[in-house]
Amino acid sequence: MPKETPSNAALEQISQRRSKTLSTIVCEAIEAMIISGELEAGDRINESSLAGRLGVSRGPIREACRSLEQAGLLVSATNHGMYVREMTLDEARDLYEVRGALAGLTGRLIVERASDAVLQKLQKLVDDMDVAAREENVSSYYSLNLEFHDSLVDAAQNPALEQSYRRIVNQLHLFRRRGLVQKGNLAVSNKEHRAIIKALLARDLEAAETAMRAHVAGGWARMSAPS
Template sequence: MNSSKPAAALAFFQSNSLPMLVQEEIERLIMTGELAVGTRVNESELAQRFNTSRGPIREALRALEEAGLVRNEKNRGVFVREISFEEADEIYELREALEEIIGRRVARAIAPDGIERLKGMLKAMGSAAKAKDVEQYAQLNLQFHEVLLETAGSQKLIETYKRLIKELLLFRMRALDNGGGLSVSVDEHRDIVDAIASGDAERAGRVMRQHVADSRSRMHTAMGRPDAGSPLSNSSNQQGA
């Protein structure tokens, strides 16, 4: 038996999975703020931190650039990407449309145990909100929407949505903390679960879209910018919704 084949296969797996593992870890550093927005990414420090060569670091950074989390400036290096208010606002507008699609699909597809899982998450979110633990609440919030996304059952939707969410994370944290979102977000998520549990796809879509429109408005407040409001949000206010 040729023992070199398993060894070669293992080496191939390790060399191909390492950049992915490094990418996930660098992404975590960005998402938690340890690598702050606008800061330069030091390849040597990361290579030392992860006990690897700079090759996997470069591969990981190229993937993160494609994902919109870092930018590569010629002759200057790689920096954690900073998103302007205007770009964030455009992403929120796209999210409104995507969340409406997700809400409709989930209302048609979710099983009773899925509803119970969401209710359990609501309870945890309520506890985090009561404790004013913004970071914990933000993580639970992401997990809640990931469950909805998985239930929606569309790979293309998952890929598109996750990229947008990663780009918006820091803005969403500020909206929860400074825009007044923590005090009302649990109720909004409870409305989402109720709408989904009703099985009414159109209602679920509307509630999901309105949730994002309200989050967008809170982002405006957190950033100290005039709230132009989305067409949906303005229409809902006029109707007393």
């Protein structure tokens, strides 16, 4: 019996799946560069440089850039390529308003769904941020802060909420460091984290929602304040 060979359609499907997977990996790599600040607002995306660095052809780089443009992280300029998006204060304010509503819901869901072990992990992150705040270590605090807020959303156990939250927060990475670098802001930010943890440990729905919303409002105030 002759050995069967894959059809052209099947081969094309496999090729498309591999390409999609590769472009997804590249997309995540570029997104990580934006989140870390390695790529800053206004930076031009150098396709050739990124392709060489990531060990891929320019095709997946272009696909990833199109995805990141749809996600609001990149913008295209006719005949000039892609750039990391520069966000205005008004655009950031709009995102913070939505983020505040999502944060309130997140707090309520955590109270209802999170285990004691998860809450203890969140408390440990706040303790670690206290150390970074005392040392005025912005880089360490920023990383721990990202982990804390990611963990909060994970603890809510709602994939739809998580998807909306991550899209908003990924865009706010273009702006968020600004609100932390002014002296004393790390300690103020972590005091708000303490209020969140206190409400969550008490399993207080209303207090958790209020503390989460207040923290987002505080973040906006710090970010929008004149430097």
